[in-house]
Amino acid sequence: MERTITASHTGSFAHVLQTFAISLLVSFIGMLIGAMVVPPQMIMLFVVAELGMLVAAFVIRIRGRHIGYGFLYAFTAISGVTLYPVIMNYGSLLGANLVSGAFLATAAIFGGLALYAHRSKRDFSFLGGFLFAATIGLVIMSLVNLFFTFGSAMSIVWSMIGILIFSGWILYDVSQYRDGVAAEEVPLAALNIYLDFINLFLYILRFIASIAGASRD
Template sequence: MQRTITVSGAGTFAHVLQTFALSLLVSFLGMLVGAMIVPASLVPLFIVAEVVMLIAAVVIRLRGRSIGYTFLYAFTAVSGVTLYPVIMAYGSQLGANVVSGAFLATAVIFGGLAFYAHRSQRDFSFLGGFLVAATLGLLLMGLLNLFLHFGSAVSFVWSAVGVLVFSGWVLYDVAQYRDGVDPADVPLAALNIYLDFINLFLYILRFIASILGANRN
């Protein structure tokens, strides 16, 4: 059953979205720091920190506690630092205009799905188990790709599935939060939506790269 927060203020869905938007801004600032200050040799340390923080967020949640705003913004800042070399790599491969177009497409898709999930009042909780399993499958594919280096055909399927999975996560998470959350859970809700958006963006970039790679071959 959906929890409904009847009081206005920190627990409203609008505040979740505001916190998410601020998280994106902090991530962008992290990208600037990564571009201007952090040397490439230190980026792996930020990746390790990002993974550790994600695991910590899961453990904190399992213990029934909240992550807090400091944790949220620290994570998104670190995430921005690790995103910078990825975005630059796609920029050199696809061009800055294509990357900008992918970000715009992500914003449009995310906004459309979020609007539908919020206004339709449909229950998307049935997607939960499938999305968790599919996300684990995507992570496994990512690990295998480190050693096997998939071709454009496999990358096309992998990225297309990734776009569908994180589109599903947008529907699922927005449906969970549209009636509001406990004020203490706002940072976690914003973190989940932030991860939905960033992963959707990255899989759209991978999808475009796989198409262009296939055409060049």
């Protein structure tokens, strides 16, 4: 049955982006908390909580329910805590300037793709199945990498694939939300865009680190 959303119960795309921006701010606060309060030995607890909340969000969505703003901001705060040691590790490898440059590049790519998806009015829904399968492939590669360390060349290819996949997710998600979503779906929409942005940032960092590693070999 086709779903009809009345204007009074619709969250505009601008509202989704605003919620996404707040999510990034909350994540940054989480990083500060991770830096100043959370001991390194407790980071794994936050990683488990983050993964658990992702699974919970997936199950909630399957059951036709909706996550709330509290869930969204709790997740992004925990995500910020778990991101802190990752960002610091890349900072020690690459330097603060390259990490900052990677973030700016992520913001530029995200902004360009989001603007294109919003203005072009093209339907990117055909990417959904491929992107989902490709993301599962990335997860499997990550698990394999826990036991077998990839060389610099493989890491470069892997990171480029990740950049392409999450660039595709940005096009897909923005095209899904550009005409607005039901008000109760705004937190989930913002969560999806947040994950697109953060994963794109991490794969850009991985790409730069892989290039730097290859140059040292």
